[in-house]
Amino acid sequence: MSxxxxxxxxxxxxxxxxxxxxxxxYGVQLLHPLLDGEQQERNGLAPRNTALDAIAPFxxxxxxxxxxxxxxxxxxxxHLEGTLLSxxxxxxxxxxxxxxxxxxxxxxxxxxxSARAQRRWGALIVCGGALPSLCWGLVIGxxxxxxxxxxxxxxxxxxxxxxxxxxxxxxATTALLFAAHGAAFVALRSAPQQAARAGQLGTAxxxxxxxxxxxxxxxxxxxxxxxxxxxxxxxxxxxxxxxxLCGARWWLVRGRHGRAFAATCCxxxxxxxxxxxxxxxxxxxxxxxTGLTVEHAVxxxxxxxxxxxxxxxxxxxILAYQAWSWWAFRGRTSHRHADYF
Amino acid sequence: MTAADLARxxxxxxxxxxxxxxxxxxxxxxxxxxxxxxxxxxxxxxRRAVRERMxxxxxxxxxxxxxxxxxxxxxMEFQFGLNWSGLSKYAGNVFGAPLAxxxxxxxxxxxxxxxxxxxxxxxxxxxxxxxxxxxxxxTAYASAYWxxxxxxxxxxxxxxxxxxxxxxxxxxxAQLTNPSALVALGHVALGALTTGGVFVAGISAWHFAxxxxxxxxxxxSLRLGVWVSMLASFFVVVVGxxxxxxxxxxxxMKVAVLTGDGxxxxxxxxxxxxxxxxxxxxQDTLRISMDAMTLxxxxxxxxxxxxxxxxxxxxxxxxxxxxxxxxxxxxxxFLASVAGWIVREVGRQPWLIYGELTVEDALSHVGTGALxxxxxxxxxxxxxxxxxxxxxxxxxxxxxxxxxxxxxxxxAEPERPTVPSY
Numbered sequence: 173m174s175x176x177x178x179x180x181x182x183x184x185x186x187x188x189x190x191x192x193x194x195x196x197x198y199g200v201q202l203l204h205p206l207l208d209g210e211q212q213e214r215n216g217l218a219p220r221n222t223a224l225d226a227i228a229p230f231x232x233x234x235x236x237x238x239x240x241x242x243x244x245x246x247x248x249x250x251h252l253e254g255t256l257l258s259x260x261x262x263x264x265x266x267x268x269x270x271x272x273x274x275x276x277x278x279x280x281x282x283x284x285x286s287a288r289a290q291r292r293w294g295a296l297i298v299c300g301g302a303l304p305s306l307c308w309g310l311v312i313g314x315x316x317x318x319x320x321x322x323x324x325x326x327x328x329x330x331x332x333x334x335x336x337x338x339x340x341x342x343x344a345t346t347a348l349l350f351a352a353h354g355a356a357f358v359a360l361r362s363a364p365q366q367a368a369r370a371g372q373l374g375t376a377x378x379x380x381x382x383x384x385x386x387x388x389x390x391x392x393x394x395x396x397x398x399x400x401x402x403x404x405x406x407x408x409x410x411x412x413x414x415x416x417l418c419g420a421r422w423w424l425v426r427g428r429h430g431r432a433f434a435a436t437c438c439x440x441x442x443x444x445x446x447x448x449x450x451x452x453x454x455x456x457x458x459x460x461x462t463g464l465t466v467e468h469a470v471x472x473x474x475x476x477x478x479x480x481x482x483x484x485x486x487x488x489x490i491l492a493y494q495a496w497s498w499w500a501f502r503g504r505t506s507h508r509h510a511d512y513f
Numbered sequence: 514m515t516a517a518d519l520a521r522x523x524x525x526x527x528x529x530x531x532x533x534x535x536x537x538x539x540x541x542x543x544x545x546x547x548x549x550x551x552x553x554x555x556x557x558x559x560r561r562a563v564r565e566r567m568x569x570x571x572x573x574x575x576x577x578x579x580x581x582x583x584x585x586x587x588x589m590e591f592q593f594g595l596n597w598s599g600l601s602k603y604a605g606n607v608f609g610a611p612l613a614x615x616x617x618x619x620x621x622x623x624x625x626x627x628x629x630x631x632x633x634x635x636x637x638x639x640x641x642x643x644x645x646x647x648x649x650x651x652t653a654y655a656s657a658y659w660x661x662x663x664x665x666x667x668x669x670x671x672x673x674x675x676x677x678x679x680x681x682x683x684x685x686x687a688q689l690t691n692p693s694a695l696v697a698l699g700h701v702a703l704g705a706l707t708t709g710g711v712f713v714a715g716i717s718a719w720h721f722a723x724x725x726x727x728x729x730x731x732x733x734s735l736r737l738g739v740w741v742s743m744l745a746s747f748f749v750v751v752v753g754x755x756x757x758x759x760x761x762x763x764x765x766m767k768v769a770v771l772t773g774d775g776x777x778x779x780x781x782x783x784x785x786x787x788x789x790x791x792x793x794x795x796q797d798t799l800r801i802s803m804d805a806m807t808l809x810x811x812x813x814x815x816x817x818x819x820x821x822x823x824x825x826x827x828x829x830x831x832x833x834x835x836x837x838x839x840x841x842x843x844x845x846x847f848l849a850s851v852a853g854w855i856v857r858e859v860g861r862q863p864w865l866i867y868g869e870l871t872v873e874d875a876l877s878h879v880g881t882g883a884l885x886x887x888x889x890x891x892x893x894x895x896x897x898x899x900x901x902x903x904x905x906x907x908x909x910x911x912x913x914x915x916x917x918x919x920x921x922x923x924x925a926e927p928e929r930p931t932v933p934s935y
Contacts, residue, residue: 232628233621235587240616242590247613250605257594258877265887268591269894272584276898279580282918283905326598326878472606475682479610486617493622497629500637510634510920 175480176470179248180448180455182487186244188444190237191308192353195440197234199354200227201274201301202347205294207358207370220511223354223370224278224297226361228513229501233494235275240490247479251325252455252469259319259327260311263334267307274300278513301354302347309346312443313339313388316450317398318459325464338397341387346443348384349417352377353436356420360429361505371424374432378421385417399461406450413442517876519884520596523891525858529851530895531589534582534902536850539657539702540709541575542650544737548572549646553639567730569634570914571713572646574906576631581902583624585895590616596884597865599875604680604866607673608666611688615659623652634920657705658698665694668857669763670866680869692759697857700756703749704853707813708846710742711839714820716910718839721830725913732827739824739839743817746846750810753853764867767860770796771803787868794862802855809849813842 200207200223207223227234245253257264273296281293314329317338321327333339355374359367389410391397400406420435448455457463470476514522548571552564590612593600600608629637630645637645665688672687673680682688717735720727760768766783769775776793783792820839823829830836861867865875909916 229628229632232583232631233625235583236616236621236624239587239590240621242594243613243616243620246590246593246601246605246609248609250601250609253594253609254598254601254605254877257591258596258598258879261595261877261879261883261887264591264595265883265890268588269890271587272894272898275587276580276584276902279584280577280901280905283577283909328879471609472681475606475610478682478685479613482614482617486614490617490621493625497625500629501632510632510636512631512919 175473175476176466179244179470179476179479179483180466182483183241183244183248184444184448186237186241188441190234190241191440191444192437193230193234193237194304195350196354196357196436197227197231198274198301198305199350199352200224200358201278201297201354202305202351203354203358203370203373204297206373207355207362207366222362222366222505223358224281224513225505225509225511226358228505230497231278231513233497235271238271248471248476249455249466249469250471252464255321255326255464256456260314260329263307263311263314263329267304267311270300270303270307272300274304282513301350305347305350306343309343310334310339312346312447313342315447315456316342316400318457318461318463321456321458321463338388338391341384341391345381345385345388348377348381349436349439352381352420353433353440356424356429356433356436359424360433363504363506367429367504368427371427371429371432374424374436375421378417378424378436382417382421385414399459401451401454401457401461402449405452406446409442409446409450413439413446416442514881514885516879516881516884517873519881519888520876520879521872523596523884523888524592526888526892527585527588527592527895529854530899531582531585532850532854533847533899534578534585535657536705536708536847537578537712538575538582539653539705540707540712540846541571541578542646542653542709543706544709544713544741545572545575546643546646546650548737550643553643563729564733566914566917567734569917569920570730571734573909573917573919574712574716576627576919577902577906577909579627581898584898586620588891595887596877596879597875598877599870600865603678603870603875604666604670604673607670607680607682607688608663608866610682610685611659611663611666615656615663619652619656619659623649623656626652631919654702657701658694661694661698661701662688662691664857665691665697667864667866668697668861669693669759670869675869680866693763696752696756696759699752700749700853701850703745703752704846704850706745707742707749708850710738710740710745711813711817711842711846712738714738714742714817715840715843718830718836719911720913721827722833722836722840727914730914735830736824739817739820739829742813743821746810746814746817750814753806753810764860766792767794767799767856770794770799770860771856773800790863790871792863794860799856799860802852802859806849806852806856809845809852813845813849816842 204221204223208221277293277296277300281290281297284290284293314333317336319327319329320333352374355370355377358370359374362370388397416435416439420432420439423429423432423435451457453465453467454463455466455469545568548564548568552561552568555561555564626645626648630642630649633642633645669691670680671691672682672684674683675681713734715738717731717738720731721735757768766776766779769779770793776796780792784790816838820829823835829839863871863873865872
C-alpha cells in the first residue's frame with residue numbers, strides 16, 4: 173500500500189471517528205429536550221439533563237476529531253482542502269456556525285440559573301445538533317453524486333446542486349441516523365428507566381432512518397442517483413450499512429444496548445468508506461465520472477514522508493488516550509459523578 | 514466592500530476574538546495546574562480544603578473562558594480553506610504540515626484531557642487528576658508553538674523552495690527554529706502569563722476590597738497573581754524588544770513604518786523587486802497599536818512591581834483605591850495583546866506570505882454575496898458568545914468560591930456503587 177493510500181485511510185479514519193463520536197453528540201443535542209429525567213435544582217445549579225449527562229465527559233474529546241480531520245486534510249491533501257472547503261462554502265459556514273453555537277451552549281447552559289436563559293441555551297443546543305447533522309448529510313450526498321467542477325479545478329455549489337432529491341434525502345437520512353445513534357448512546361449510558369425511554373425513541377428513529385434511506389437507494393438503482401466509480405464495493409458497503417441499521421434495531425428492541433450502539437457506530441462510520449472506496453481513486457468527483465484523484469490532491473512526497481514520521485508515533489498515542497478517556501468514564505451515569513454540563 | 518476586504522475582515526475579527534480567549538486560557542492554565550498540585554500535596558486538612566477551593570474557583574473561571582476558546586477555535590482550522598484557497602495552492606506543501614501537527618499533537622490532547630479533568634473530580638486518583646491538568650497546560654503551549662511556526666512562515670518564509678510557482682518543503686528544521694516564530698512565541702507566552710496574573714490579582718484584590726470573607730484564599734491568590742504578572746510583564750517587554758533585530762532583517766517595511774523612517778525609499782525598492790503595487794501597510798494603525806502596546810506593557814510592569822513591594826502585610830489591599838486599581842487593570846493586557854497582533858499582522862500587509870504571496874492573490878473565488886453572509890454570521894456569533902461569556906466570567910468571579918460549580922457531586926443522593934454495565 174502506498175503512502176498516499178495510508179494517509180487517505182487516516183483521513184477517512186478521522187472523518188469516520190468524527191461521524192461516530194460527533195454523531196452521537198449531535199443526536200443527543202437534538203433529542204435532549206425529550207430525554208429529560210426528573211431532576212432537582214440545587215444550590216443555584218440548574219437541573220441535570222439525562223441525555224447531556226450521558227455525553228458530558230466525552231464531549232470535549234469528540235469534537236476535536238473534526239479539527240484533526242481538517243488539519244490532516246490541510247497537511248496531507250492541501251489541494252483537496254482548498255477546493256473542497258471553498259466549493260462547499262455555504263454548507264461549511266452553516267456547519268461551523270451550528271458547531272460553534274452548540275459547542276458553547278453545552279458548556280455554558282448550566283452556568284445560568286434562570287429558566288428563561290436555560291430554554292435559550294437549550295434551543296441553541298438543539299440547533300447546534302440539527303444544523304451540522306443535516307448539512308453533513310447534504311455534503312455526503314453532494315460528494316457521492318459529484319460536484320460541478322470547472323476546468324481550473326474549482327467549483328461552487330448553488331441551490332440547484334443541493335436541492336436535488338438525492339442530496340436532500342441523504343441529508344435527511346444522516347440527520348435521522350445521528351439522532352438514532354444519540355438515542356442508542358443514551359440508552360447505553362443512562363439509568364434503566366431513562367435508558368428504556370431512549371431505547372423506544374431510538375427504535376422509532378431507526379424505523380424512520382430506514383424508510384428515508386430507501387429513497388437515495390431507489391434513486392441510485394433507477395439511475396437518478398450517483399454513478400459510483402467502483403459499483404461493487406459501493407454495493408457491498410451499502411449492504412453493510414443496511415445490515416448495521418437492521419442489527420441496531422434488532423438489539424435496541426431487545427434491550428441489548430451495547431450491541432445496538434456498536435451497530436449504530438458502524439452505520440454512522442460507513443458513509444465514509446462508501447465515499448472513499450466507492451469513488452477511489454477520486455477524492456472529488458464530478459457527475460460525469462472524472463475529477464480530482466488522490467495523486468493530484470496529495471502533498472509533495474517530502475512533506476508526506478515528514479508527516480508520516482510524526483503520524484507513526486502520534487496516531488497510536490491519540491487512539492490510546494482517547495480509549496483511556498472512554499474507559500475512565502465507562503458505566504452508567506449517576507448522581508455520584510461530577511456534574512457540570 | 515470588495516471580496517478581499519470582506520474575507521480579511523472575517524479573518525481578522527474571528528481570529529481576534531478567538532485570541533482574546535486563548536490568551537486568558539494560556540495565562541490561567543499553568544496557574545490552575547500549580548494550585549491543583551499544591552492542594553494535592555498539602556497534608557493539613559484545613560489548608561488542603563482552602564487550596565482545593567482555590568483550585569476549583571480559578572479552574573471554574575478558566576473552564577468558562579475555555580468554552581468559547583475551543584468553540585471559536587473549531588472554526589479557525591477551516592478558515593484558510595474557506596476563503597484563502599490560494600494559500601493551500603501555493604504553500605499547501607509547506608504551510609499545511611505545522612497546522613496538521615498542531616491538531617494531532619496539541620488540540621486533540623488538550624481537549625480530551627480537559628474533558629477528563631473537568632469530570633475527573635472524585636473519580637480519578639489525585640495523582641492522575643493533577644497530571645491531566647499539567648498535560649492540558651503543556652499541550653496549550655505546544656499548540657501555541659505550532660501555530661507560531663505556521664504564522665512564522667507567513668512572516669518570514671524559510672526552509673522551502675519555489676518551483677513552477679509552488680512552494681516545496683526543503684528544510685523542516687529551519688521552519689521549526691524560525692526566529693520569527695520562536696521569539697514571537699516567547700513574547701506571546703509571557704503576554705499570556707501577564708494576562709493571567711493580572712486577572713487573578715485583580716479579582717483577588719476586588720474580593721479583599723469588598724471584604725467577601727475569604728481572606729485566606731484570596732491572599733494566596735493575590736500573591737500568586739501579582740508575582741506572576743510582575744515577572745511576566747517585565748520579561749514580556751524585554752522579549753518584545755528582542756523582536757526588533759529579527760524584524761529589521763526580515764520585514765524592513767514594518768520597521769520603517771514604526772520608526773517613520775525610509776518608507777518611501779523602501780516602497781520604491783519593493784516596486785522594483787515585485788512590480789507595481791502599494792507595499793506600505795496602514796501606517797497610523799500600526800503606530801497607534803505599537804504605542805498602545807508599549808504604554809500598557811510599561812504601565813503593567815511598573816504597577817505590578819510596586820504591587821509586589823506592597824504585598825507585605827496586605828498593604829496592597831488595605832487601601833481600597835489601590836485594590837480597585839488592580840481590578841481596573843484586568844482589561845489592559847487583553848488590549849495590549851490585540852494591539853500586538855495588529856502590529857504583527859497588519860504590518861505584514863500586503864503580503865500573506867512575506868515577499869512571496871499577496872493577500873489578494875490568495876483569495877478564494879467566492880462570491881461577494883456568500884462572503885457577506887459568512888462574514889456577518891461569524892462576527893455576530895463570535896461577538897454574541899464573547900459578550901455572554903465575559904458576563905458569565907464576571908458573575909462567577911464576583912460570587913466567589915462558594916458559587917463554584919466545577920467538581921461538585923450531588924450530595925443529596927445516597928452513594929451507589931457504579932458498576933460498568935457493558
